[in-house]
Amino acid sequence: MSTIQDILDKINSTVNDMTVLEIKTLMGDLEMVNGEINFKPDQDIQGITSRIDLVDGDITTRITEEFYNKYPELVQWHQSREAKGNEIIEGNILTVSRMISELRKIL
Amino acid sequence: MTDDVQNIVSKLDQEAKTLPARKNRCIQHLTELGYISIGAVNAVTDSGVEKAKEEFLQDAAASGLYTALELRRAVFEDDAVTDLLARAVDIDEGFVFNELPAEGDCNLITRIIHYRLDIFGLWELPVNTGFSKAVSLSKIKTIAGHAKCSPLEAVNFMADVEKFTKRLLSVNDKEKFVIVSRPQKIPDRDFVRRLDRRHKFKRQLIEDFGTKTDFIRHLTNDILNNHPALSDHSFLFRMSQDDFSRFILRLIQVHQWQEGLYEGLLDSDIGEVTIKSIINAVDLYNITNRKNIQLHRVLTYVNNGYFLFNALFFLQEYMIEDDSLNEAKDAEEIILGNILESAARANDTQLTAFGLKVDMLKAEAVAAGIRHPQEKQGLLKRIYYGIRNLFKKVVKISKQIFRLVIELSDRFKGVLKKIFGHFFEQLxxxxxxxxxxxxxxxxxxxxxxxxxxxxxxxxxxxxxxxxxxxxxxxxxxxxxxxxxxxxxxxxxxxxxxxxxxxxxxxxxxxxxxxxxxxxxxxxxxxxxxxxxxxxxxxxxx
Structure with a gap:
């Protein structure tokens, strides 16, 4: 279980991080390590990464050619996450801000 | 301070792991609705349960009874199927139907209707039998006859036991609620002797009903007398076989089962276990209403294994709740609030005792959760998980619940187990x-x-x-x-x-x-x- 300080630090950094969206969809061979799914080492990872600055509108997208050509449905999936990211921020920002202000009163 | 907070969060994490599981509740409800047969329930496997759940979810989706959100939850949240099942078997605020099924229909709605008939002792076939005029409708009409209503109304009455009880009381002659019963197994002599209150019961009957009717005169003169050998045994036997009487006794058993006062089989047999639950109900009533009602007000042993029961008084006083608290949610909030207030005012010794007893209640809830539903004598031994009417009843003593938990007497353990079982589920x-x-x-x-x-x-x-x-x-x-x-x-x-x-x-x-x-x-x-x-x-x- 995370420590309280970890949780409070994470909430704070999350609020500061809500101006930039990072979306990643990656493909490769996977393995289970200590109950978590990870990529096996020493392989070429295919996929897309996007960085969207919500303040000035800059979008940076990197995509591997093979992924783009062979997996159009996964490209579409990635794009759907980009579209939904902003909605998630809108949905959570009020709850998280309220949480921080109430906890600050107590701490 | 951070360490204390961290300890609490860690303790919450541990607490979550000790709370009762709902798997066996799920199995019970699947069996009640016929997705697992009663004959197979004692040895049902995990894959059997999964198959039953899938079949139920398909029927649930086709039934039109649930919202899209509820169905989605059941797909994506492990435990949400149990919530859907709970709604299907609810007889406090169960589903209300707009029409009866058609001949031959076999779906979730027909299962729910047959389940309700089974609860009231009127269904002997498997619950997943197709709906038929010859059998299903005939049984519904029996209920409709007792409640003097249409068959559709009867089906919906069975989804709200309190409203159903009020209806029965309002449309039937009062003397029909004086019930004769003879249990299959006669309780022992000492138990029976303690319940022999013929004279006081007789005086109370006269006070309640007067002596205008032949029925009451016959009871007071020929049954409740000092000479058992002279009692009209054939009358007692006839009355004990009366359909309406047996139905009312079943209704009382259902009420007791709903409130955690009766944990035996729903079998319409008013034996020692049911009688003890009635005694506990009288005790609970006296505590919640600050009264001193004696048992003879409700029940007396007569002779030769027969009991007389004033179900009119029992149902009117104990089973119908004050409508000013229309929402069970209000009752639950009041109860929680009063428990918190009592905890805030308690000293360390009381808090420690309360904590220990809550742990004991939790251990029993966990054990019940582990205990697989069992078939016994062809019937399913089941727990009633609904809580609405019990909360409305118990809210009157919500300021005493903290103390009752510390005392944890056998009389009210069943009631407290139900209340706290619900709270553990919420937790x-x-x-x-x-x-x-x-x-x-x-x-x-x-x-x-x-x-x-x-x-x-x-x-x-x-x-x-x-x-x-x-x-x-x-x-x-x-x-x-x-x-x-x-x-x-x-x-x-x-x-x-x-x-x-x-x-x-x-x-x-x-x-x-x-x-x-x-x-x-x-x-x-x-x-x-x-x-x-x-x-x-x-x-x-």
Missing amino acids: SKGLKAFTDGIKYIMGRKSTTTHARDAMISSVIRIDGDSFSIVSGNAGPLIPLHTKKVEYHVASMTFSLSIVGGVMKVILSAINVISWPFIVFTIISIYKQISESFRKLESITT
Whole structure:
């Protein structure tokens, strides 16, 4: 279980991080390590990464050619996450801000 | 201070793991609705249960009884199927139907109707038998005859036992509620001797009914006399076989079962276990209403194994609740609030004792959760999980619940087990939402969809960031995975609200109070937040 300080630090950094969206969809061979799914080492990872600055509108997208050509449905999936990211921020920002202000009163 | 807070959070994490599981409740309800046969329930396997759940979910989706959101929850949340099942078997506020099924129909609605008839002792076939005029409708008409209503009304009355009881009392002659009963197994002589209150019962009957009717005159002159050998035994036998009488006794048994006062089989046999539950009901009534009603007001032994029962008084006084508390939710909030207030005022010794007894109640709830539903004598030994009417009854003594828990006498243990069993369930849901909320904050809540060699796993963070790992031929998994992710994103805000509420409790409570206080405050917060989200869902869906 995370420590309280970890949780409070994470909430704070999350609020500061809500101006930039990072979306990643990656493909490769996977393995289970200590109950978590990870990529096996020493392989070429295919996929897309996007960085969207919500303040000035800059979008940076990197995509591997093979992924783009062979997996159009996964490209579409990635794009759907980009579209939904902003909605998630809108949905959570009020709850998280309220949480921080109430906890600050107590701490 | 941080260490104390950390200890509390760790303790909450441990608490969540000790709470009762709902798996056996799920099995019971699946059996009650005929998705698992009674004959197979003693040895049903995990795969048998999964198959039964799938069949139920298909029927639930086709029935039109549930919202899309409820059905989605059941797909994506492990425990939500039990919530759907609970609604199907609810006889406090069960489903109300607009029409009867057609001949030959066999679906969730027909199963629910047959289940209700089974509860009231009128259904002997498997619950998943097709609906028929010859059998199903004929049995419904028996209920309709007792309640003097249409068959459709009768089906809906069986979904609200309190309303049904009021109806029966209002349309039937009062003297029909003086019941004769002879249990299959006669209780021992000492027990029976203690219940022999013929003279007082007789005086009370005259006071309640007068001596105008032949029936009451016959009872007072020829039955409740000092000469058992001269009693009219053929009359007693005839009365004990009367259909309406047997139905009312079953109704009383159902009431007792609903309130945790009776844990035997629903078998219409008013034996020693049922009689003891009636004695406990009288005790509970006296405590909740500050009265001193004696048992002879309700029951007396007569002779030769026969009992006379004043079901009119019993149903009117004990089974019908004050309508000023229309919402069981209000009753639950009042009860929780009073438990918290009592905990806040208690001294250390009382708090320790309360905590220990709550742990004992929890251990019994866990044991009940582990205990597999059992078939006995062809009947299902079952627990009633509904709580609405019990809360309305118990709210009158909610300020005494703290003390009653510390005393934990056998008389009220069943009632307290039901109340606290419900609270443990709420706590379990609250702590799960809290844990999920922490995982969302820390970026550790993943949604995974897989089939054979294909897999997608996504972590969606509260700041909108998304990280998905895909492997193999994952394309066909996308539609299902998208639904799962959208569902988890929708539950994210709720989980975060719970985290906020619980963290506030923990941080405020550091220098105070007790573990039970923290736990019950969390239950209260979970309920408040759940209610506000439920209202929001009903507006937006």
